[in-house]
Amino acid sequence: MRLRLAGAVLLSAAAYYVYLPLPTGVCEPWKLMLLDALFRSFMKASDVAHALGVCHRLHLLNQVVSWLEVIEARSSPVLHVTDSTLGGIPTRVFQPKGGKRMKRGIIYFHGGGWALGSGRMRSYDRLCRKMAEDLDSVVMSVDYRLAPEAVFPDQYHDALGAARAFLSSQVLERYSIDPQRVCVSGDSAGGNLAAAVAQELSSDDTVTVKFKAQALVYPVLQALDFYTPSYQQNQAVPILYRHYMARFWLEYLGADRSLESLLLANNHSSLDQPAIGASARSKLDWTALLPPERRKHFRPVLKETGTLGVMGVVPGLMDVRAAPLLAEQEVLGRTPKAYVMTCEFDVLRDDGLMYVRRLQDAGVSVTNDHYEDGFHGCMVFAFLPMMSGVGQRSMDNYIRWLDQNL
Ligand SMILES: *[C@@H]1O[C@H](CO)[C@@H](O)[C@H](O)[C@H]1NC(C)=O
Numbered sequence: 149m150r151l152r153l154a155g156a157v158l159l160s161a162a163a164y165y166v167y168l169p170l171p172t173g174v175c176e177p178w179k180l181m182l183l184d185a186l187f188r189s190f191m192k193a194s195d196v197a198h199a200l201g202v203c204h205r206l207h208l209l210n211q212v213v214s215w216l217e218v219i220e221a222r223s224s225p226v227l228h229v230t231d232s233t234l235g236g237i238p239t240r241v242f243q244p245k246g247g248k249r250m251k252r253g254i255i256y257f258h259g260g261g262w263a264l265g266s267g268r269m270r271s272y273d274r275l276c277r278k279m280a281e282d283l284d285s286v287v288m289s290v291d292y293r294l295a296p297e298a299v300f301p302d303q304y305h306d307a308l309g310a311a312r313a314f315l316s317s318q319v320l321e322r323y324s325i326d327p328q329r330v331c332v333s334g335d336s337a338g339g340n341l342a343a344a345v346a347q348e349l350s351s352d353d354t355v356t357v358k359f360k361a362q363a364l365v366y367p368v369l370q371a372l373d374f375y376t377p378s379y380q381q382n383q384a385v386p387i388l389y390r391h392y393m394a395r396f397w398l399e400y401l402g403a404d405r406s407l408e409s410l411l412l413a414n415n416h417s418s419l420d421q422p423a424i425g426a427s428a429r430s431k432l433d434w435t436a437l438l439p440p441e442r443r444k445h446f447r448p449v450l451k452e453t454g455t456l457g458v459m460g461v462v463p464g465l466m467d468v469r470a471a472p473l474l475a476e477q478e479v480l481g482r483t484p485k486a487y488v489m490t491c492e493f494d495v496l497r498d499d500g501l502m503y504v505r506r507l508q509d510a511g512v513s514v515t516n517d518h519y520e521d522g523f524h525g526c527m528v529f530a531f532l533p534m535m536s537g538v539g540q541r542s543m544d545n546y547i548r549w550l551d552q553n554l
Pocket residue numbers: 409410413415453454455
């Protein structure tokens with residue numbers, strides 16, 4: 149009896165911990181709740197370790213991730229898979245065996261808030277393997293440096309350096325990659341790096357081989373407005389909570405964590421900030437850039453007065469290499485044909501949707517693949533054990549777009 153009672157208490161405690169009211173319409177809510185419980189536990193554990201002075205919270209998280217997830221480079225009957233370098237940056241290379249003809253080439257940047265993850269993780273390994281097999285293409289998955297050791301612009305420079313090497317004649321020839329069919333891609337923070345790299349390289353006349361396409365999967369593109377409709381609507385939707393995103397930004401930009409509440413109050417982008425002119429504001433003015441069905445009933449949160457001086461302390465907030473949505477229209481107009489995936493239940497949805505609109509205004513051909521039941525990160529949960537339905541659908545459509553456009 150006592151045992152049964154204890155069991156019941158434990159079970160309800162577990163259910164209480166796991167249970168989370170989710171918005172109706174999100175794909176397979178129970179899977180998302182379990183994923184979230186796992187994530188939150190890791191986050192909590194790393195916060196405790198950090199507070200006790202055991203190690204930096206990001207180190208513990210990355211330890212757990214590599215212990216659970218990092219796998220060896222394994223070749224298969226159809227693919228050579230090796231750990232190599234690209235411009236000195238560690239990179240996992242997936243190369244189809246056989247066939248004489250030139251291959252398509254994709255450089256990929258993984259997600260993880262510029263602080264977590266690796267191209268050697270099982271999920272990214274499987275994604276890149278599938279891309280290489282289904283598209284008969286060479287895929288290079290770049291392990292750029294991570295926060296807290298590396299802060300902006302290190303991640304960006306690593307991504308850019310790897311991309312320059314990728315487009316060099318030595319690399320293209322060595323891997324039999326067709327210079328007319330190369331693409332830059334990434335998800336989340338990796339989508340941020342892919343967008344920034346696409347902007348830089350398409351405007352650089354010294355680079356002769358140009359990307360044919362950019363494929364951005366729920367990218368993060370700006371840090372000035374933490375009250376876009378999607379930030380407001382999805383602030384409590386796992387797995388990327390609104391305050392996690394503020395923390396990732398602060399870590400990336402090498403800023404103090406104590407600025408979190410300031411960012412979350414939009415105090416850094418108040419109307420009295422001298423660093424933010426009307427032109428910069430128009431680039432992320434979602435009241436003009438988003439269609440009414442995404443704006444819904446949400447109102448902008450624009451402070452008359454905020455915390456002055458923060459732009460001096462964290463200049464990266466206004467740096468287009470960190471926030472590609474701030475790019476000028478002429479720069480966007482030079483970037484390649486684009487694919488942008490967005491998810492309804494994602495704080496970053498409107499970063500992506502605003503970029504879609506700005507690319508279109510600049511004359512770039514854009515495919516926006518929007519998932520009404522999608523959540524942030526879904527594409528990398530397409531495989532076992534999660535087997536997310538929307539993850540599988542989105543991955544299939546992403547690969548199909550690449551097949552038809554690269
Ligand atoms: C935001 O700025 C206002 C006005 O300067 C100030 O009163 C408030 O404390 C600030 N809030 C945060 C979270 O920094």
